[in-house]
Amino acid sequence: MKNDTCGGCETCRSLGLLFARLPLGLSLAYTGYHKIHDMGVDQFVSMSTSHVPSFMPPAFGNYYLHAVPYAELTLGALLVVGLLSRVSGLLTSLMLLSFAIAVTGFRDYTAALPFQAPVVYGCFALVTLFAGPGKISLDGLLFRGRRRAVTPRDVD
Numbered sequence: 001m002k003n004d005t006c007g008g009c010e011t012c013r014s015l016g017l018l019f020a021r022l023p024l025g026l027s028l029a030y031t032g033y034h035k036i037h038d039m040g041v042d043q044f045v046s047m048s049t050s051h052v053p054s055f056m057p058p059a060f061g062n063y064y065l066h067a068v069p070y071a072e073l074t075l076g077a078l079l080v081v082g083l084l085s086r087v088s089g090l091l092t093s094l095m096l097l098s099f100a101i102a103v104t105g106f107r108d109y110t111a112a113l114p115f116q117a118p119v120v121y122g123c124f125a126l127v128t129l130f131a132g133p134g135k136i137s138l139d140g141l142l143f144r145g146r147r148r149a150v151t152p153r154d155v156d
Helices: 011-041 041-051 058-081 085-103 117-131 138-142
Strands: none
Touching: 011 041, 011 058, 011 085, 011 117, 058 085, 058 117, 085 138
């Protein structure tokens, strides 16, 4: 049964998805910009090399760390505007998963909250991956003519 109390359920869903994308995208874009322009990529890499897991070849870790600031900036911008959102959500969740594994694992036992920030932001990325960007996005604007999949709720 549909709940039409607000008069625009698709608008509410799209706003909710926008509010999931914005903090994640803005945070990623800012962090990437800071690493590129303020800190410098080489300094970021030298500071982060100790977090590369021992099972990973050092050359791969070095390449990955050099790509991280640019990936953060690009994926953050894509999430903010809602372009290629599902792909951005997938890549962002994988990147944040790697951060959580490399730094402290999934749980930070010294923090007041039960999970560290990459895990929380990773959940926002998964929402974008599985639910899409909503209509308030460039994806919604560019691909609005596409047919929506029929769900069991629509059949009732």
